[in-house]
Amino acid sequence: MKTIVEAQQIILEHTKKLTAETTPLTESLGRVLSEDVFSNRNHPPYDISAMDGYAVRIEDVTEPTKDDPTVLKIIDDIVAGGEPKCAVTSGAASRIMTGAPMPEGADTVIRVEDTDCNSENVKIFAPYKKGANVRYLGENLRTDDKVLTDGTDIGPGELGILSMVKKAEVPVYRRPRIAILSTGDELEALDEPFNDRKIPDANSYTVMAELKAIGADVTLLGIARDSEAELKAKLKEGLGFDALIVSGGVSVGHHDFVRPTLKSLGIEMRFWRVALRPGHPFAFGTGKDGLLVFALPGNPVSSMVCCQQFIVPSVRKMLGADRLFRTTVTATLTEDIKDRLGRIHFMRSHLEKTEDGFSVRLTGSQGSGILMSMVEASCMIIMPAENDKLPAGSTVAVQLLGPSGFQSEPGFK
Structure with a gap:
């Protein structure tokens, strides 16, 4: 045995x-990459604004307040996909949209919510640190950087990166053919x-x-x-x-x-x-x-x-995956458990979030013919072979089951 x-x-x-094959990007969700993927571009391709607001030089914004704002002259209006018409110099600001390229001379973006403006000037009411609300060249991707590795499960984020580096055909491992x-x-x-x-x-x-x-x-x-x-x-x-x-x-x-x-x-x-x-x-x-x-x-x-x-x-x-086993976490038992020595026991259980982590309780009878116990379980307590009992309050390893990425409440306020 x-x-x-x-x-x-x-x-x-x-x-x-299994052997590798290619599949269209739109069909690659849930597959496993069969080779490393490298970036073919810098992204962003240049410094861009992360907010709608005003591109300024930080030295021109000296501790402004609501009662004593900094006032700068608006010299340009830069839209996403457009190009700056001029550099930002002392005492000036460029109105800028999210995703638009930063103009020469500017190093910070002031959020539109912290400003007021007319056709000529902008008033700034809050202090900022240099570089605020700027996304720098290559912050997401750098040309020739390895961005995904052989053995990676392709989820929504990975699929998005594959689209950014123009992988219309994705190298993946073949699906295993299994008979039951x-x-x-x-x-x-x-x-x-x-x-x-x-x-x-x-x-x-x-x-x-x-x-x-x-x-x-x-x-x-x-x-x-x-x-x-x-x-x-x-x-x-x-x-x-x-x-x-x-x-x-x-x-x-x-x-x-x-x-x-x-x-x-x-x-x-x-x-x-x-x-x-x-x-x-x-x-x-x-x-x-x-x-x-x-x-x-x-x-x-x-x-x-x-x-x-x-x-x-x-x-x-x-399938070529790096991660082979189901996720385990630790939880605190809410009840005494008795068992027989000699075999590791996977006990159908229900996991609940607590202020200190997780608690776990059995779903009920553990008979091997009670399929409903799997329906009611969100995890399985892993009872070690050398234990015949564990008291309430013990810390145990549990293996997550099913759609463990979902819960009934958001979990935050």
């Missing part, structure tokens, strides 16, 4: 980055009639969702019933993918055919069983041409936990 870290290491050792197969006579397919004696096949869809969310190209192979011949035929359909995921049939029951059938198809099983709760029967193997095979337990929570801990990091590596 492997520890979770040992199992992750074995899987990642057999996982390779559920097994078992007890399962009811989505398109089959309702049968109150059957168990709906949720695992295909939870695993599909996990992997589609991180950019994989997923194909559902359906359900293989508890027949060695049918299972073998279905498994063969998945051998041409980058990875094959099989749910159910990996334990020690009389009809658990998955592992021996995989072996008969030339799959080398690298390990079976992990010191993990839920998800102990998880297995991993490899086949020809780099094929990865993941065998998940049939219980839906076990299946999801194993997918998050083992398959997601592997798929992230295939």
Whole structure:
């Protein structure tokens, strides 16, 4: 039996980055860069104003107040996309718009809110520091600077930078092609009639969702019933993918055919069983041409936990990403927790913001068949294998789940 870290290491050792391809900029969101990107320009291309206001020399603005303003002569009106007509000299100011180029001689921009003007002069009512409200040449980008690196996830900010350096076609890693197969006579397919004696096949869809969310190209192979011949035929359909995921049939029951059938198809099983709760029967193997095979337990929570801990990091590596694992934070327990020694336990929990950081509480019963516990969870408490209890007030590590970037309130005033 492997520890979770040992199992992750074995899987990642057999996982390779996929080949690179290009995709249009507009289709690159959520993909992973396959090469470094360099700037082809300075941005801003020259010193510009960060505010609507007046471009001045700071030495002309000497501690003005509302009652004793500095008065300067307006000599120019500079718009964004335009050019200054003259330099700013002693006693003068140029009206300037946000994004417009700074005129020669000026070093500071006074916000329009701190001024009053007529057709000839501007009154300045507040003191400023030199350089205020000026964006300098190259402040954002410098020509030939490395701006994004191989392995970067492309989000909205990264996509914006790619557009600024004119990357109409973006180099990215290919999406992994992944097949998912559920097994078992007890399962009811989505398109089959309702049968109150059957168990709906949720695992295909939870695993599909996990992997589609991180950019994989997923194909559902359906359900293989508890027949060695049918299972073998279905498994063969998945051998041409980058990875094959099989749910159910990996334990020690009389009809658990998955592992021996995989072996008969030339799959080398690298390990079976992990010191993990839920998800102990998880297995991993490899086949020809780099094929990865993941065998998940049939219980839906076990299946999801194993997918998050083992398959997601592997798929992230295939995608070329630098960051492979889900984010963890620390939180304070609001209740006592009891457990069994010997296996690391991922306990479905709810995270809440407090004045001192985060607090965390269990969602309720931790049975591996209670899929609703995953719906109600925003995180999972990581209960160490060497602990059988933790008192309220303990600091614990928690792994974030789902759309963890969102919350119901702004969080600021």
